[in-house]
Amino acid sequence: MAGKGKKKHPKGKPKKRRAKPLREETREQAAGEEVRPKEELEPAPLSEPLPGETEAIELEGPVDGSVGAEAEPPEEEGEEWGRRLRRGMSRSRRAITMPFTRAAARKAITPEFWTEAEDALIAADAGVACSARIVENAKKRIISEGIRDIEGLKDAFRREVVAMLESFGEPPEPPPERPRVIFIAGVNGVGKTTTAAKIGFLLKEKGNKILFAAADTFRAAGIEQMEMWASRVVAPVVSHQAGGDPAAVVYDSIESAKAKSIDTVLVDTAGRLHTKKNLMEELGKMWRVADRQLPGRPEAILVIDATTGQNGVSQARIFGEVLDVSSIALTKMDGSAKGGVVMAIGMELGIPVAYIGVGEGISDLKPFDPEQYATALF
Amino acid sequence: MFDSLSDRLQGVFAKLRGQGKLTEKDVDAAMREIRMVLLEADVNYKVVKQFVEHVKERAVGEGVTKSVTPAQQVVKIVYDEMVDILGGTQQALKFASHPPSVIMLVGLQGSGKTTAAAKLAVMLRRQGRDPMLVAADIYRPAAVEQLQTLGGQIDVPVAYYRHKSAVAIVEEALREATRTGRDVVILDTAGRLHIDEDMMQELVDIKSSVPPGESLLVVDAMTGQDAVNVALAFLDKVDFDGIILTKMDGDARGGAALSMKSVTGKPIKLASVGEKVNDLEVFHPDRVASRILGMGDIVTLVEKAEDTMTEERARKLEEKLRKHRFDFDDFLEQMEQLRSMGGLSKVLEMVPGMGNVAGTYGLDLDDRRMKRIEAIIQSMTREERQNPHVLNASRRRRVAAGSGTSTQDVNQLVKQFAQMQKLLKQFSGKGGEMGMMKRLFPF
Numbered sequence: 102m103a104g105k106g107k108k109k110h111p112k113g114k115p116k117k118r119r120a121k122p123l124r125e126e127t128r129e130q131a132a133g134e135e136v137r138p139k140e141e142l143e144p145a146p147l148s149e150p151l152p153g154e155t156e157a158i159e160l161e162g163p164v165d166g167s168v169g170a171e172a173e174p175p176e177e178e179g180e181e182w183g184r185r186l187r188r189g190m191s192r193s194r195r196a197i198t199m200p201f202t203r204a205a206a207r208k209a210i211t212p213e214f215w216t217e218a219e220d221a222l223i224a225a226d227a228g229v230a231c232s233a234r235i236v237e238n239a240k241k242r243i244i245s246e247g248i249r250d251i252e253g254l255k256d257a258f259r260r261e262v263v264a265m266l267e268s269f270g271e272p273p274e275p276p277p278e279r280p281r282v283i284f285i286a287g288v289n290g291v292g293k294t295t296t297a298a299k300i301g302f303l304l305k306e307k308g309n310k311i312l313f314a315a316a317d318t319f320r321a322a323g324i325e326q327m328e329m330w331a332s333r334v335v336a337p338v339v340s341h342q343a344g345g346d347p348a349a350v351v352y353d354s355i356e357s358a359k360a361k362s363i364d365t366v367l368v369d370t371a372g373r374l375h376t377k378k379n380l381m382e383e384l385g386k387m388w389r390v391a392d393r394q395l396p397g398r399p400e401a402i403l404v405i406d407a408t409t410g411q412n413g414v415s416q417a418r419i420f421g422e423v424l425d426v427s428s429i430a431l432t433k434m435d436g437s438a439k440g441g442v443v444m445a446i447g448m449e450l451g452i453p454v455a456y457i458g459v460g461e462g463i464s465d466l467k468p469f470d471p472e473q474y475a476t477a478l479f
Numbered sequence: 480m481f482d483s484l485s486d487r488l489q490g491v492f493a494k495l496r497g498q499g500k501l502t503e504k505d506v507d508a509a510m511r512e513i514r515m516v517l518l519e520a521d522v523n524y525k526v527v528k529q530f531v532e533h534v535k536e537r538a539v540g541e542g543v544t545k546s547v548t549p550a551q552q553v554v555k556i557v558y559d560e561m562v563d564i565l566g567g568t569q570q571a572l573k574f575a576s577h578p579p580s581v582i583m584l585v586g587l588q589g590s591g592k593t594t595a596a597a598k599l600a601v602m603l604r605r606q607g608r609d610p611m612l613v614a615a616d617i618y619r620p621a622a623v624e625q626l627q628t629l630g631g632q633i634d635v636p637v638a639y640y641r642h643k644s645a646v647a648i649v650e651e652a653l654r655e656a657t658r659t660g661r662d663v664v665i666l667d668t669a670g671r672l673h674i675d676e677d678m679m680q681e682l683v684d685i686k687s688s689v690p691p692g693e694s695l696l697v698v699d700a701m702t703g704q705d706a707v708n709v710a711l712a713f714l715d716k717v718d719f720d721g722i723i724l725t726k727m728d729g730d731a732r733g734g735a736a737l738s739m740k741s742v743t744g745k746p747i748k749l750a751s752v753g754e755k756v757n758d759l760e761v762f763h764p765d766r767v768a769s770r771i772l773g774m775g776d777i778v779t780l781v782e783k784a785e786d787t788m789t790e791e792r793a794r795k796l797e798e799k800l801r802k803h804r805f806d807f808d809d810f811l812e813q814m815e816q817l818r819s820m821g822g823l824s825k826v827l828e829m830v831p832g833m834g835n836v837a838g839t840y841g842l843d844l845d846d847r848r849m850k851r852i853e854a855i856i857q858s859m860t861r862e863e864r865q866n867p868h869v870l871n872a873s874r875r876r877r878v879a880a881g882s883g884t885s886t887q888d889v890n891q892l893v894k895q896f897a898q899m900q901k902l903l904k905q906f907s908g909k910g911g912e913m914g915m916m917k918r919l920f921p922f
Binding site: 220223224225226228229288289290291292320321322323325326329330343374375376377406407408409410411412413415416433435436437438439441442 | 515518519520521524587588589590591619620621622624625626627628629632672673674699701702703704705706708709712726728729730731732734735754
């Protein structure tokens, strides 16, 4: 332990590192990637050369590299849960904090900082267009506010992520009519059944009377899995036989909900690839059955697994053609994936994130908080 | 699944081909577009960087700009590099010299291990082996039931022992396999996070108690940038020999497939391309590369056809095609075979340049429509089947009534059939498939 010590002053290192980024810089410029900055940077009232130009902006404050890696964001309420979210996301947080630690090592914001920041967001699955937009906006903010320290840089990026997430709107409020019916839909293996159970648990804690509809009649043992979860949540479940018509399960569960004055029916649907036309038609039929039976409109939550890549956008678009997808539940945030695709989805389709899940326990799903997500991200 | 990636790349190449001479700037512009296309397809950003650099370097080194066929050369370089990052040639599964061979499947939750295990069993049985499945996922609710149900459907025994640890289950199952003369044992382990130390240790324990001849990491083809982190963590902690890509039948652009080999050094051995139990395919990097670049995958198509078509039937069909006498009876027979090959759209996808034909001509047949078509044809008289042009309005009404469909359905089928006849004539024309390939792709 003593032998290793803490590398507080990696002297000499910055020099060595510098050689490589410089090469990258010339290549990037030769490739003509840096076309935008000029006009964008003109209005910024700075005396020094501007970021994105050939020279760098010097940084102030602590710049020994440890800042980027260690800085703990301020704790808020729900501290324990927030810590777990961050722990999950910090598994490979190095990739996303790398631009900041490098900038700290260089003691300057150099042109490659912006490229690295964009790469970091792409690595978080935010997608090319969305990453570019966040970097662009953060850049404007950093320049106009004259930000010169690592924490300030990070904070600028956090604020951009929050701004982007908030621009997708809020998840819908519960309608006045009863019962409220929420479809839980998504592709195979994203965790629909567990998410249905966990949302049920959350609503039940809030005093809602809930009922599960085991409408995954296709997957071997899909019904059993829903029944097991329902008994953990201690809520009734309506199920038919395996292979039965899922629309009939929806019908029966709504009838049952009306009879028992249930507040919310959670419909656990079978996982299906959005490209399977007949399976999507089946989902559409279930939706129409519910729509006809209800005084109000049913809702749908699309479950997106945090490891999902840009295909998530396609999933959201096509599920959205069949159901009214009003929000997203982002699951499996306890791995090393960042779930950045929800930003790409939101940017294209304007669907907000309602829930975020960080584990297998019944209380590991929580309402989504953009601030908390952004803090955990950077 | 590689369709849209393929479409995008074709666009880039088309732009290149439009130019007689290429300047360095043109190549750079094309590379920037390729970078974008690959990133949007979820290829890992580091792999993309490397890929683009390699292609650029080679393009400069081989003097592409001075070549007389610069565009073709760029495509060739991209193809070579793509085969390279996909893993060169195909790698077969390894089997122990003393049965039973053990194949262990590992992966994250929801990657599709249980389904893949069943599909693998079906594939191995087709190859003349006697597989056994082992339910070693003792954590997920109803996981064991799921495997047992699947085992029942495909008629493969599933070993499971209540109240035992995963290691004990596997050990007991292996003894059982030896006793009952099963020569391959497929272990379906629990899905786990690569960062969950305890769960990863369980895999290490299983591995050391019954060394598997083959450990396969199961990866969802829709995974984004994190795919490589997951793979590297599994590689580091438990090690694996190859990869199974699942859910390849979606519209994901296959970035994970492109990243895996170059990052882990382990080949993709199998790919799951549909929901049915026989929708597991051997993964051929070179063929996938040509599919991505829109050159089709005629070899796989031929192999599939060979699988389902006897030589006798093939000869008869060829004869008919040559004489342009393909009728509804043949169509019916072909449909049966098509169905066992995975449906018409899947077949067309593999034909060079035909990737989009299915959609364009409305030939995208799902099972339900196939059944309806069968009913329509079966409601035709023998004469009508052999000479579709005799089908006038009144006959069509009768056929519709007889098959429980509408006249529109019948009309549509007759129209599609005519189109198909035309299509088939093209194939049977001079030069066969290779001629077709050359006409469509002059490089």
